[in-house]
Amino acid sequence: MSDSTPKPAPRRSPSQDEPDSTQDAPAAEDGAGEAAADSQAPRPSAENAAARGPLGILSVPLDLGSVPPAPSAPPAGWLSGGAATAPAPAPDDPAAVPGQSAASAEVGYQPRGSEPHGQDSAQAAGGEAPAVSERRTRAEGPESATSLTSDRLVAKSPAAPVGGWRRWLYFATFGYVNVGDSDAVRSQRALEHRIAVRLGEKTRYVPVLSRKGGVGKTTVTTLLGMALADLREDRVIAMDANPDRGTLSDRNPGRASHTARQLVKDRFEVNSFAQLSNYTAREGSRLDVLASDADPMVAHAFNDADYRAVTDILGRYYSIVLTDSGTGMVHSVMQGTLEKADAVVLVSGGSVDEARLASETLSWLEAHGRDDLVRKAIVVVNVSAGNGTRVNVDEIEDHFRTRVGHVVRIPHDRHLAEGSQIEFAKLGAATREAAIELAGLVVDQLTGD
Incomplete structure (x- = not known):
């Protein structure tokens, strides 16, 4: 075998001061197509350059919306949808809640114990509001305990007639037929009520x-x-x-x-x-x-x-x-x-x-x-x-x-x-x-x- 086989060139250490040919302008022998593609590619910005690591690898922020919540409670900052981060409210913002992070202020996140109750929760869930008594919403307020009288709560059956054929008919039908008292008896009772007035x-x-x-x-x-x-x-x-x-x-x-x-x-x-x-x-x-x-x-x-x-x-x-x-x-x-x-x-x-x-x-x-x-x-x-x-x-x-x-x-x-x-x-x-x-x-x- 002859010695005409070319020997590989010796490798240079990175410490040498020679410029890296991979980071310089594209060589002329790469062709016009590669030059055009390189000219359209976006150049890294200052922020991206700062985000690069020591090895030059770009650090991509983690999308917290793609992380599933824990079984017990969602992690702080996790949202059901939307951006992962949000600007924190100003200290003088009246809507700011003490102890609440910027991520938890996103729309759609409700801290534990702050869920709406009653009619508001039903309306927020898209359902019908529960029925509310008209007496509860009246202007004079709720009823007092004295309003629960026997006349209001206990159903009363008509009394038996005083006398005559009306009374006989009542007992003959075992109380199923009650035509009431006569007009004379009713007038007498009204007169007695007048006498008993205070x-x-x-x-x-x-x-x-x-x-x-x-x-x-x-x-x-x-x-x-x-x-x-x-x-x-x-x-x-x-x-x-x-x-x-x-x-x-x-x-x-x-x-x-x-x-x-x-x-x-x-x-x-x-x-x-x-x-x-x-x-x-x-x-x-x-x-x-x-x-x-x-x-x-x-x-x-x-x-x-x-x-x-x-x-x-x-x-x-x-x-x-x-x-x-x-x-x-x-x-x-x-x-x-x-x-x-x-x-x-x-x-x-x-x-x-x-x-x-x-x-x-x-x-x-x-x-x-x-x-x-x-x-x-x-x-x-x-x-x-x-x-x-x-x-x-x-x-x-x-x-x-x-x-x-x-x-x-x-x-x-x-x-x-x-x-x-x-x-x-x-x-x-x-x-x-x-x-x-x-x-x-x-x-x-x-x-x-």
């Missing part, structure tokens, strides 16, 4: 007047008091203020060991209702009765000052005080009776003279400046003792309707005609209805103040 904290005084004895003034006082006491929840008392021998205690059951005169003497020692009950009588009825003295000479000493003292004591413990007045309109007791009166009941008999005296009583009140009592007066035509005369009672009622607003007739009743103690349960149906109607009219006048 009158407030003020005591009301109602005198029963008559200028002629024997017309049934004491009977009307007892009937009115029993009807009020039976249908009302408060206390009602009837007081006998007749200067002569009064019979109010005789028409009412029960006896008391003291009278109105003794209550006047002991008025400074009575400080409770329990003490006052020793001076009143109640038996077989819820009506309390304060009797007068049986001796006419002692009873005559009951004057205006005594009446005011007694009524002041009764006004502490009773809501309604009925006064069985005497027949004399000019007596001193009558002055205090009319001054305290909130309404009056005028009693007339079924005869000509009794009706005329009752009408003259209205004229006397008008003459003495008590037109207010005349407007609120209730006239009771009492024919309970008998109506066998030829007097037209309807004409008497028509006369009084021209002077007052209300007229009530007490029909004939055998129990009342006896003149003994009155028991409300023994009265006839028409008499009880008249007494309840009178009580309703009286309460209407008291509540109209």
